[in-house]
Amino acid sequence: MPQYPNRQFLDFEQPIKTLYEEIEKLKQTAEKSKIDMSDSIQKLQDAIVEKRKEITDNLTPWQRVQLSRHPDRPYTLKYIEKIFTNFVELHGDRNVRDDKAMIGGFAQLNGETVMVIGQQKGINTKARQLRNFGMANPEGYRKALRLMRLAEKFNKPVITFVDTPGAYPGLEAEERGQGEAIARNIYEMVRLKVPVIIVVIGEGASGGALGIGVGDKTLMMENTWYTVISPESCSSILWRSWDKKEIAAEQLRLTAKDMHGFGLVDEIVPEPIGGAHWDYDEASAILKSCIERNLTELKELDAQKRVEMRIDKYCKMGHWEELMADASMAV
Amino acid sequence: MKKEREEDFENNLTGEEDNHQEENSKRSWFKRRKKGILTSTADKKETPEGLWNKCPNCNHITTTKELKEELFVCVKCNYHHRIGSEEYYEIIFDNSEYTELFDNIRSIDFLHFTDLKPYQKRLDEIHSKTDLKDSMRVAVGEINGEKMVVACMDFEFIGGSLGSVMGEKFSRAVDYCIEHKLPYLVISKSGGARMMESAFSLMQLAKTSGKLSQLSDAKLPYISMLTDPTFGGISASFGMLGDLNIAEPGALIGFAGPRVIKETIKKDLPEGFQRSEFLLEHGFLDFIVDRKQLKDKLHQLILLFRN
Ligand SMILES: [Zn+2]
Numbered sequence: 001m002p003q004y005p006n007r008q009f010l011d012f013e014q015p016i017k018t019l020y021e022e023i024e025k026l027k028q029t030a031e032k033s034k035i036d037m038s039d040s041i042q043k044l045q046d047a048i049v050e051k052r053k054e055i056t057d058n059l060t061p062w063q064r065v066q067l068s069r070h071p072d073r074p075y076t077l078k079y080i081e082k083i084f085t086n087f088v089e090l091h092g093d094r095n096v097r098d099d100k101a102m103i104g105g106f107a108q109l110n111g112e113t114v115m116v117i118g119q120q121k122g123i124n125t126k127a128r129q130l131r132n133f134g135m136a137n138p139e140g141y142r143k144a145l146r147l148m149r150l151a152e153k154f155n156k157p158v159i160t161f162v163d164t165p166g167a168y169p170g171l172e173a174e175e176r177g178q179g180e181a182i183a184r185n186i187y188e189m190v191r192l193k194v195p196v197i198i199v200v201i202g203e204g205a206s207g208g209a210l211g212i213g214v215g216d217k218t219l220m221m222e223n224t225w226y227t228v229i230s231p232e233s234c235s236s237i238l239w240r241s242w243d244k245k246e247i248a249a250e251q252l253r254l255t256a257k258d259m260h261g262f263g264l265v266d267e268i269v270p271e272p273i274g275g276a277h278w279d280y281d282e283a284s285a286i287l288k289s290c291i292e293r294n295l296t297e298l299k300e301l302d303a304q305k306r307v308e309m310r311i312d313k314y315c316k317m318g319h320w321e322e323l324m325a326d327a328s329m330a331v
Numbered sequence: 332m333k334k335e336r337e338e339d340f341e342n343n344l345t346g347e348e349d350n351h352q353e354e355n356s357k358r359s360w361f362k363r364r365k366k367g368i369l370t371s372t373a374d375k376k377e378t379p380e381g382l383w384n385k386c387p388n389c390n391h392i393t394t395t396k397e398l399k400e401e402l403f404v405c406v407k408c409n410y411h412h413r414i415g416s417e418e419y420y421e422i423i424f425d426n427s428e429y430t431e432l433f434d435n436i437r438s439i440d441f442l443h444f445t446d447l448k449p450y451q452k453r454l455d456e457i458h459s460k461t462d463l464k465d466s467m468r469v470a471v472g473e474i475n476g477e478k479m480v481v482a483c484m485d486f487e488f489i490g491g492s493l494g495s496v497m498g499e500k501f502s503r504a505v506d507y508c509i510e511h512k513l514p515y516l517v518i519s520k521s522g523g524a525r526m527m528e529s530a531f532s533l534m535q536l537a538k539t540s541g542k543l544s545q546l547s548d549a550k551l552p553y554i555s556m557l558t559d560p561t562f563g564g565i566s567a568s569f570g571m572l573g574d575l576n577i578a579e580p581g582a583l584i585g586f587a588g589p590r591v592i593k594e595t596i597k598k599d600l601p602e603g604f605q606r607s608e609f610l611l612e613h614g615f616l617d618f619i620v621d622r623k624q625l626k627d628k629l630h631q632l633i634l635l636f637r638n
Contacts, residue, residue, distance in 0.1 A: 169587030169595045177615050179566030179586035187540040207567035214537045228524045228533040237341050238446035251444050252529045264530050311541035317534040318495030319441035
């Protein structure tokens with residue numbers, strides 16, 4: 001986890017940066033003048049925590065989207081490292097190649113083997129390229145499916161981490177059937193006989209997210225978003241301009257609070273004050289306990305019951321109006 | 332296809348009336364479904380045979396009546412004009428007779444979504460203009476004497492977009508198939524998910540897949556027919572999940588739209604990219620079927636699945 005001065009600050013986080021700078025100044029003054037300034041420094045450090053809270057308490061939906069993309073935010077491999085032990089990464093879809101935007105493998109949760117799968121973003125410029133910004137190609141989804149089937153065969157629960165701005169919209173992706181790959185995953189995840197827990201840890205964009213996002217329980221971390229299209233693309237199509245992303249983010253109701261309120265996700269996972277990027281250990285510990293609790297519950301159900309409940313859950317999603325039979329004839 | 336047609340189905344997803352002339356001529360027969368008397372756009376000449384139509388692919392001029400007799404396929408270049416559920420039902424069901432199912436379900440603006448216009452206003456406007464209740468209709472009828480449930484999209488209803496209503500109708504159609512032990516055909520023609528229903532639209536991908544899982548367990552055949560255009564959430568769910576995936580010739584089919592891909596890779600797309608023939612070549616379709624052979628082909632398939 002980066003520490004100041006290596007931290008990055010979003011525009012609405014600038015007041016925090018200012019406080020850090022004040023601390024630095026005090027430290028320098030203390031050094032030079034040999035005066036004990038620890039009280040003042042402590043006050044500023046408390047002020048930073050206060051400020052982090054104040055900022056995240058009042059975020060607009062668009063700012064929440066920005067926070068979900070914070071460059072210091074932990075990604076899938078970080079959560080795997082902090083929550084699980086004995087992780088063995090498994091590569092390849094056995095067909096085309098190994099997609100670096102999608103990772104997965106066996107790991108243990110408190111000594112019990114599970115399959116972990118997730119989109120992976122890069123932590124620096126070079127890695128971001130390698131990971132294709134978390135945008136998987138069809139072979140990524142097919143690798144994920146291969147690992148899910150492996151898990152099913154050996155009766156291991158599946159835990160997925162969703163963090164993608166979307167499935168990759170490329171020429172080869174279309175040639176290799178991006179739509180089919182996502183469709184197949186959604187279909188197979190609906191039917192998977194083992195417990196499936198989904199965690200949205202960052203961006204949950206559209207079919208690219210749902211392609212590893214169908215399960216018994218969907219957990220959404222506090223500062224993430226999840227909806228049918230990114231606010232930018234939505235703005236460009238419905239408003240015919242790239243400048244309405246803030247409004248699109250509002251209209252889409254894409255925050256964890258909204259999604260939970262609609263019953264489209266099962267639980268909101270709290271984050272450390274100011275967001276997961278402030279404390280990877282704490283973020284992981286909170287998430288770990290949520291996963292443990294849900295997994296324990298899910299394991300109590302028999303496989304068939306679990307699949308029935310899963311399908312029922314998705315079948316209840318949607319709102320429409322039903323006209324009376326005779327009234328519709330009268331119209 | 333001789334000429335690459337510029338495709339802008341995203342525009343239809345906005346639910347805006349299309350003012351583009353060519354688009355209007357492509358869709359002129361839809362006006363028949365308008366409430367009240369047939370209305371024509373200003374530049375259309377009405378003749379006893381109906382309206383004139385120009386083929387968007389080869390510019391061949393024909394009357395709507397002639398075009399209808401040819402099942403809306405260009406006699407000169409075999410271009411398959413975009414048609415709606417009514418036309419498909421008339422083409423495939425015996426004597427054009429069928430029973431419509433679940434037609435009392437309508438979309439509502441649950442989220443109070445407003446882009447350039449409130450979603451509810453868009454819905455009200457479309458409902459006042461056409462008899463369509465949403466972007467998908469479901470019907471049961473006979474195809475050369477064999478019963479089949481056919482769900483079919485109407486592109487003119489917000490670009491055939493997938494929202495809660497389509498998901499629910501799809502679901503009930505599957506239940507109907509299971510109850511009556513009937514095969515299921517879905518004719519897709521859609522720009523993708525309905526953005527105005529936000530994540531509720533997205534979840535329809537999981538909902539419809541769940542229903543297909545039940546249909547599969549009941550060992551009933553599901554045929555997915557893709558027509559021009561089929562994109563986004565449809566191809567990323569039930570559109571690509573058929574026991575058989577088939578398509579009309581020359582249909583544009585894909586996950587990401589051509590505009591988005593072009594902007595991403597910063598290159599022009601090869602000719603024929605994302606057309607039915609391209610998908611067949613890459614292994615994602617079982618076969619391509621001409622509209623004129625569709626009915627007999629479906630009948631043949633029903634028999635093959637059963638006997
Ligand atoms: Zn023609």
